[in-house]
Amino acid sequence: MRNGVRIERHLCERHAAEAGIKVSASQPAPGVPTPPAAGTQVRSSACPTCRTTFAEFKQHGLLGCAVCYQFFEKQLAPLLERAHDGLSQHRGKTLASGTRPQRADSALAEVEARSDRLKRLKSDLERAVQSEQYERAAQLRDEIRRLCEGAGGDCPGR
Numbered sequence: 001m002r003n004g005v006r007i008e009r010h011l012c013e014r015h016a017a018e019a020g021i022k023v024s025a026s027q028p029a030p031g032v033p034t035p036p037a038a039g040t041q042v043r044s045s046a047c048p049t050c051r052t053t054f055a056e057f058k059q060h061g062l063l064g065c066a067v068c069y070q071f072f073e074k075q076l077a078p079l080l081e082r083a084h085d086g087l088s089q090h091r092g093k094t095l096a097s098g099t100r101p102q103r104a105d106s107a108l109a110e111v112e113a114r115s116d117r118l119k120r121l122k123s124d125l126e127r128a129v130q131s132e133q134y135e136r137a138a139q140l141r142d143e144i145r146r147l148c149e150g151a152g153g154d155c156p157g158r
Contacts, residue, residue: 010083047071118147 011019046053052064054072063069069076121144128137 045071114147114150118144121147 009019011021016022047064047068048071049067050064052068054075057063057068057072063072121140125137125140125144128134128140
């Protein structure tokens with residue numbers, strides 16, 4: 001709690017120790033579900049690729065491989081949604097809601113529009129070459145060059 005506001009941080013053991021938070025190896029990381037109470041039945045299916053069980057994940061806080069995310073999807077979904085502020089998909093780092101400068105939004109829109117246009121032009125160029133429309137292909141090639149030069153030479157896939 002800082003200034004009456006609860007702050008939640010997700011740290012690995014090393015960074016938690018550096019921040020002065022004591023986490024013992026036997027203690028699950030905060031936010032990781034604790035093992036079920038004694039007498040509770042748990043389905044002990046294991047990942048088909050690495051053989052990690054969900055019980056092992058709960059104990060250590062680590063999945064064994066990329067397939068575990070798909071295999072344990074139903075059990076992981078609530079944890080991931082909580083970690084991503086209610087979203088089911090990771091959106092990357094962004095500024096707090098409503099604080100993104102409009103310049104960034106318009107710049108992003110311009111980059112996306114240029115990228116989409118570039119993809120269309122390259123597709124059209126490929127079709128023109130395949131159909132032996134060489135004049136049209138030359139026009140498209142020149143237009144692609146102009147578009148890339150207007151981007152400061154930053155032309156993906158060039």
